[in-house]
Amino acid sequence: MISLTLTEIAAATGGTLYLDRSALTESDRVAGSVHTDSREIVPGAIFVAKPGEFTDGHLFAPTALERGAALLIVERVLDLPVAQLIVPDSVTALGDLATEVVARVRGLGRLKIVGVTGSNGKTTTKNLIRAVLERVGPTIAARASFNNEVGAPLTMLELTEETRFLVAEMGASGVGEIARLVAMARPDIGIVLKVGLAHAGEFGGIESTVRAKTEMVTDLLSTDVAVLNADDPRVTGMAEHTAARVAWFGIDSPLVAPGTGGVRATDVHASAAGTTFVLHLADGSHRPVSFKVLGEHHVMNALAAASACEILGVAIDDIVDALESVQTAERWRMEVMGGRDGVTIINDAYNASPDSMTAALKTLAQIATPGQRTIAVLGEMSELGELAGEEHDRIGLLAVRLNISQVVVVGAAARRMHISTINEGSWDGESVFADTPDDAFELLHNTVKPGDLILVKSSNSAGLRFLGDRLGELFS
Numbered sequence: 001m002i003s004l005t006l007t008e009i010a011a012a013t014g015g016t017l018y019l020d021r022s023a024l025t026e027s028d029r030v031a032g033s034v035h036t037d038s039r040e041i042v043p044g045a046i047f048v049a050k051p052g053e054f055t056d057g058h059l060f061a062p063t064a065l066e067r068g069a070a071l072l073i074v075e076r077v078l079d080l081p082v083a084q085l086i087v088p089d090s091v092t093a094l095g096d097l098a099t100e101v102v103a104r105v106r107g108l109g110r111l112k113i114v115g116v117t118g119s120n121g122k123t124t125t126k127n128l129i130r131a132v133l134e135r136v137g138p139t140i141a142a143r144a145s146f147n148n149e150v151g152a153p154l155t156m157l158e159l160t161e162e163t164r165f166l167v168a169e170m171g172a173s174g175v176g177e178i179a180r181l182v183a184m185a186r187p188d189i190g191i192v193l194k195v196g197l198a199h200a201g202e203f204g205g206i207e208s209t210v211r212a213k214t215e216m217v218t219d220l221l222s223t224d225v226a227v228l229n230a231d232d233p234r235v236t237g238m239a240e241h242t243a244a245r246v247a248w249f250g251i252d253s254p255l256v257a258p259g260t261g262g263v264r265a266t267d268v269h270a271s272a273a274g275t276t277f278v279l280h281l282a283d284g285s286h287r288p289v290s291f292k293v294l295g296e297h298h299v300m301n302a303l304a305a306a307s308a309c310e311i312l313g314v315a316i317d318d319i320v321d322a323l324e325s326v327q328t329a330e331r332w333r334m335e336v337m338g339g340r341d342g343v344t345i346i347n348d349a350y351n352a353s354p355d356s357m358t359a360a361l362k363t364l365a366q367i368a369t370p371g372q373r374t375i376a377v378l379g380e381m382s383e384l385g386e387l388a389g390e391e392h393d394r395i396g397l398l399a400v401r402l403n404i405s406q407v408v409v410v411g412a413a414a415r416r417m418h419i420s421t422i423n424e425g426s427w428d429g430e431s432v433f434a435d436t437p438d439d440a441f442e443l444l445h446n447t448v449k450p451g452d453l454i455l456v457k458s459s460n461s462a463g464l465r466f467l468g469d470r471l472g473e474l475f476s
Helices: 004-015 057-066 090-106 122-133 151-157 178-186 206-218 233-241 296-310 316-325 354-367 387-400 412-424 439-448 462-476
Strands: 016-018 046-048 071-074 083-086 114-119 138-139 165-168 189-192 224-229 243-250 263-269 274-280 288-293 336-339 344-348 374-377 406-410 431-434 454-457
Touching: 004 016, 004 071, 004 090, 016 165, 046 090, 057 071, 071 090, 090 151, 090 178, 114 122, 114 178, 114 206, 114 288, 122 138, 122 316, 138 151, 151 165, 151 178, 178 206, 189 206, 189 296, 206 233, 224 233, 224 296, 224 406, 233 439, 243 296, 263 296, 263 354, 274 316, 274 454, 288 296, 296 316, 296 454, 316 354, 336 462, 344 354, 344 462, 354 374, 354 387, 354 454, 374 387, 374 439, 374 462, 387 406, 387 412, 406 412, 406 439, 412 431, 412 454, 431 439, 454 462
Parallel strands: 046 071, 071 083, 114 165, 114 189, 138 165, 189 224, 224 243, 243 263, 344 454, 374 406, 374 454, 406 431
Antiparallel strands: 016 083, 263 274, 274 288, 336 344
């Protein structure tokens, strides 16, 4: 974080300083990192005691002090010899502090901010943009999926006076949440990737999801740019709700046809080694890309990243070189593992929505070589609300229609997918059910054959990412 006095931090958050038994005074400066996890505290850091669903961050304040915290942001005074900032709500204070830091760094005149949202692909796109912009100048981007009311401001607080680019991933589970993040760090470029059924249960339906994602562009200025997915009708409608210039990216839409100035891909070919395509930028330049991130659907994320980076002045050669340097999207996202006996594991079990599950299954079918056995190990897609039943049915049917050789459904919450697969299947045993990931591991341990291609896909809550890791180790 940039250096601020305790008085400045208190003013930014509306908090009250409590310095009894502290070695610091109001005029002393703090420039350490900011954390909500006491295990990440280093000397000089700020610890934000965040109340949680199952525990209370205030309980870990002594550990933060032992590890060298210089300041605690807390909701009540603690009997500890350290500077404390007392605030009504520590998460709100975290956001207020991030807003202040972003404003100060932006005021230096060098910082450009890219915001990324969408039902799927946020983390991949953020990582691709970072890979490009790091070649141009100091860049800050979220770790993992730091995209909510806590993770996003923690990322913003990593800014320094030297930072040229901030890539802010902005997620939401309800209307108004992206608007709050945009208010903390208004993007110069706001990207909307796709609107799908991810978190539809929490949003209350697809219409609410559209409203929430539109918040990325509604407050952009006329000098800003909204980068929109031309292939998604729900996203194209957002052009009517922004004052910003609109830049389109896509593959099939007339909005990105030759001569339109849209960023597009042609000659797309997917394989187990990745996807090749020709990238066409808005300025008319084009170049072939050998993209190692597995899955044709990730080409759209690459196009969004290329569009944003072109707007920021990066040349096509630098964009392509950076895209080609990225090996995987992120841990547990289309992560290729294994290799022994020709067995390949694709671990994509960090998140799952109907759209991402469909894309992953299509990739599994698409990249398999003739005669190669394909196995889909599938778990629950969470947070779908009343749509859960029919969407799990649809995925079961899709697996059969894609001619996936073997489906293994894991967990009671996904059992309906298994039933749908059985009902649609044309031979006995096409789908099997395992109660737990451990049961699935034992089943696969005993049935996987040399040369098999295995996809592991579920929402994070189902825990199949660890099953994927175990399989990857088994066949490494």
